[in-house]
Amino acid sequence: MSDFETIKQAVFPVAGLGTRFLPATKDIPKEMLPLIDRPLIHHGVDEAVASGCTEIVFITGTGKESIRKYFKHSIELEKHLLNQNKKDLVSLISKIPDLAAFHYALQEEPLGLGHAVLCAEKFCSKSHFALLLPDDVMISTPTVLTQLDTVRKKYGGSILCLEKVANNETSRYGIVDAEEVEPGIYKINGLVEKPDPKLAPSNLAIMGRYILSRSIFSHLKRIKPGRGGEFQLTDAIASMLKSEPVYGCIFKGKRLDCGVREGWIKATIVKALQDKKLRKIVLETLKEERII
Numbered sequence: 584m585s586d587f588e589t590i591k592q593a594v595f596p597v598a599g600l601g602t603r604f605l606p607a608t609k610d611i612p613k614e615m616l617p618l619i620d621r622p623l624i625h626h627g628v629d630e631a632v633a634s635g636c637t638e639i640v641f642i643t644g645t646g647k648e649s650i651r652k653y654f655k656h657s658i659e660l661e662k663h664l665l666n667q668n669k670k671d672l673v674s675l676i677s678k679i680p681d682l683a684a685f686h687y688a689l690q691e692e693p694l695g696l697g698h699a700v701l702c703a704e705k706f707c708s709k710s711h712f713a714l715l716l717p718d719d720v721m722i723s724t725p726t727v728l729t730q731l732d733t734v735r736k737k738y739g740g741s742i743l744c745l746e747k748v749a750n751n752e753t754s755r756y757g758i759v760d761a762e763e764v765e766p767g768i769y770k771i772n773g774l775v776e777k778p779d780p781k782l783a784p785s786n787l788a789i790m791g792r793y794i795l796s797r798s799i800f801s802h803l804k805r806i807k808p809g810r811g812g813e814f815q816l817t818d819a820i821a822s823m824l825k826s827e828p829v830y831g832c833i834f835k836g837k838r839l840d841c842g843v844r845e846g847w848i849k850a851t852i853v854k855a856l857q858d859k860k861l862r863k864i865v866l867e868t869l870k871e872e873r874i875i
Contacts, residue, residue, distance in 0.1 A: 590728070590794060593628075601614075618851060626717075628683070633726050634728035640706045642689075656677065661676065661677055695812075696716075696813075697815050697816040710797055711735070719792070719839070727792045744789065744834050745759065745788065748786050756777065758788055761831055770830055771830060
């Protein structure tokens with residue numbers, strides 16, 4: 584297979600418990616919390632589809648049945664809406680299952696991101712696949728995945744999405760040791776998971792978008808569990824560096840961190856301000872509350 588075949592398969596790890604959003608996530612998966620007019624996970628799927636992906640792989644855990652249900656046809660609901668002559672709504676929801684071919688793999692134990700990615704192996708048959716962490720909602724043109732793939736087609740190898748963070752925030756992210764090969768593009772020499780700011784090799788943090796060589800699976804099978812018994816994806820990528828190149832790309836666009844309550848609220852406001860009608864409501868509310 585060509586190293587530069589189009590990326591068609593996108594993996595979404597969605598097995599987490601969403602404890603930061605309790606009690607809301609007691610019965611509702613975090614990925615199904617609404618961000619304006621659709622669940623959080625739908626925004627990520629839209630990005631993958633817009634980037635050319637035709638197969639979506641969800642790595643799910645127990646209690647995530649609503650994700651599978653959301654991406655299937657709702658025959659009874661569609662029939663009910665048709666009876667009420669709400670054809671526009673029928674059209675809206677009936678398009679969801681047709682966005683891509685959807686596959687599901689079960690992560691039976693919460694053994695880390697690396698283990699979750701390994702669960703997708705049987706669905707990733709191409710030379711490279713995309714990995715999207717749904718907590719990060721990206722606003723960009725072209726899509727972040729398209730930006731990463733442009734780098735892959737020029738340099739080869741696997742590509743990580745990077746963002747410069749404050750030096751005192753490195754302990755929140757995977758951080759790369761890298762050399763810049765052209766503005767905004769880096770050759771990765773090493774990776775460290777959540778380093779102390781005093782020990783961080785840079786302030787270049789890995790964000791929730793990757794294009795990975797299929798060889799990552801063989802490295803995931805060889806790494807040992809780290810803190811908390813979890814298998815770290817960064818360890819597998821560090822292992823892969825010994826045999827093939829990995830590059831990083833500082834993406835152009837805005838990242839909305841929906842993995843914490845504060846970020847989700849901010850994301851909701853940002854998305855609302857992008858809609859003409861909702862923007863008016865937000866601004867009017869702020870005036871009513873005498874905030875502006």
